[in-house]
Amino acid sequence: MPQAVMSNLTQRAAQRYKDAVALKLPGAGCFTFQELDDLAGRFAGGIRGLGVRPGDRVLLHLPNGWEWIVAYHAIARMGAVVVPANFLLSAAEVAFAARDCGAIALILPAERKSAVEVNANVAVVALGSSAGAVEFETLLAGACIDPVKRAPDDLFTIGYTSGTTGKPKGAMLTHGCVFASMAATATMHVRHAADIVLSSLPFAHVYGNIVMNAVFLTGMRLISTPRFEAGAALKLIEDERVTLFEGVPTMYYQMLAHPDIVSADLRSLVRCTVGGQTMPLSQIEAVTNRFGCPLLELWGMTEVAGPAITHSPYWPPRYGSIGLPAPGVEARIVDLGDPTRSQATGEFGELMVRGPMVTRGYWNNAEATACAIDGDGWLSTGDVARADADGYLFIVDRKKDLIITAGYNIYPAELEQVIAMHPAVMMVAVAAVADAEKGELAEAFVVRRPGALLDEIELLIHCRKHLASYKVPRRVRFVEDLPKTSTGKIMRRKLRDLAPGRLASQV
Structure with a gap:
């Protein structure tokens, strides 16, 4: 029985699935399992020539694309440690992660090289041409090398947290950690070689990373887009006969509100997954009714390498639950x-x-x-x-995120569930606002559905029908959009920073 390690994942997939298409990038071509394994093997030889050795940390800061996958699995193949840096991070945040983990190499787009300050002894690989950096393409020129032998307990990735309570912390994940999350998720979601999966989740995020890696474990085909756009996603589901869509709540909200949802052919979908945040029951029901398939809620975090609790499509739906712990x-x-x-x-x-x-x-x-x-x-x-x-x-x-009002506990997600029940609401987030008398009060930030008419009074009346008086938001702000992470997760801590120009009119 092969060991549960990530260093030989693409090699084993190439041996098993060969010339089947593993990755499709709309507008940029397709890659087979054999092609991706060959590219990863050659790039591994290239970074070895730069001095990278097993156990060394290599920071990967690229957008979604075949280059990200090749670099990631080349680092794994070398027995080195991948440090994925979200593409939306600032130059200072990327530099902090590189210094904190002692990275000896950095892979990033050429246009970002000058902004990210690293020590002079750090090797820089640039996607494109940049002075003082090795071009990404030149590292593909050599022969494909075999994977370095690794053990399940060997360190594989260092995933930096968002740093909302101070400096980001690097969660250490072994080969066994990542493999366990990938295998458990693939099993629970019944992923297989006949699946065609659509995802815009960032590969640098643990959710998107597990989706990408499951391709090599199961032989399924991944259709990846660099960013999410609701109309394009609906068209891809129809044109590519997608069987599994993976996303976060805001992606589903936007697809439901898109005018093409009325005519989109979604019959190929067998199941969808949603994670990152709680999702109102009314929206879950709307998705399952329109998409015609189960929506599998899941829970995970950086510290568990991806999903660790989820549903199976074989179980009766229990909306609002994240499911049961994985094996x-x-x-x-x-x-x-x-x-x-x-x-x-x-x-x-x-x-x-x-x-x-x-x-x-x-x-x-x-x-x-x-x-x-x-x-x-x-x-x-x-x-x-x-x-x-x-x-x-x-x-x-x-x-x-708990809000304490005059000693009472208020959970924003409970308020968001109720507000989302209103048919004119597309998205909502609730945050705390300081109050001299009661300590904190709840404030709701609401994005209305296109063309919907809704004012604060009507929405507060709706809330009073379903919530205790102390839970009813003390103010409603209508906004054009909500601040989100790269995965589409709503950032409650950023709600207070919404500029006046992003506020919508009250009616």
Whole structure:
């Protein structure tokens, strides 16, 4: 039985699937499993010529494309450590990650080289021509080299967190961690070689990374676009006979609101996945009704290498639940004030997980590691959750997003669920606003459906029908859009930064 490592993933896929198409980039061509493996093998030889050795850290800062996949699997093949840097990060953030992990090489677009300050001894590989850098294409000139032997416990990636509570931390993931998440997700979602998958998720993000890697494990075909556009996604589903669409809630909201949704042929879809944030029940039902297939909710984070809790298309739907732990994963709900005390069924508490995909800790940060992972291997996720009588898990909200009004706890996701029920609402996010008397109050930021008429009074009346008085938002702001991460996840912490020009009129 082959070891669960990532260094030989493309080689094994090429041996099994050969000339089948692995990757299609609309407007940029197709790549077979054999072609991608050959490119990764040759690029591995190229970076070896730059001095990269097993265990060395190589920072990868490219947009989605075949080059990202080739570089990632070349680093894996060399036995080096991949440090994926989201393409939307600032130059300062990229430079911080490179310094923090001690990267000896950096791969990035030529136009970004001058902005990212690194030590003079760091080798720079540029996509395009840039003074003082090695061109990406020149590293493909040599012969394909075989994978370096790695063990499941060897370090494979360092994924930097968003840094919302301070400097970003580098979550260390082994070959076994990444392989376990990939294999468990592929199993739970029943991925197979006949699947045609559409995804715009960034490869640098753990969700998009697991989608990309599952291609080589299962033989499915990935259609990847550099960015998400609702109309283009609907057309690709129809034209390419897509069987599996993978995304975050905002992608589904935008597709449902797009005028082409009325006529789009989505009959090829067998299932879809959604993760990153909780999704209102009304929107889940709208997606399953229009798309004509199950929407599999999932939960994951950087520290668990991707999804760790999810649904299977073979199970009866339980909308609003993130599902059950993947094989080998344990989960429990603990008291928010006392993590040693488990909560009873139905009670809110912090979600804790343990299993083969959990990070081994944070790079060069023993204090943060000790705070996040206890002596028995349980990871504190920071998510408030509950479990029902059957063990299905439900995410209530992020612990840090809790709003406390006059001593009462308000979970923004609960308010968002109610507001999203209104037919004129396309997207909503709720955040805290300071109040001298009550400490904090809830404020709703709402994007209306195209052409819909809705004002604050009407929406507040709707809320009072479904919420306790202390939970009703104290103000509604209508906006043109909501701030999002590169994956489309709504950033509540950025809501207060919305410029006046991005506010929509009240009617």
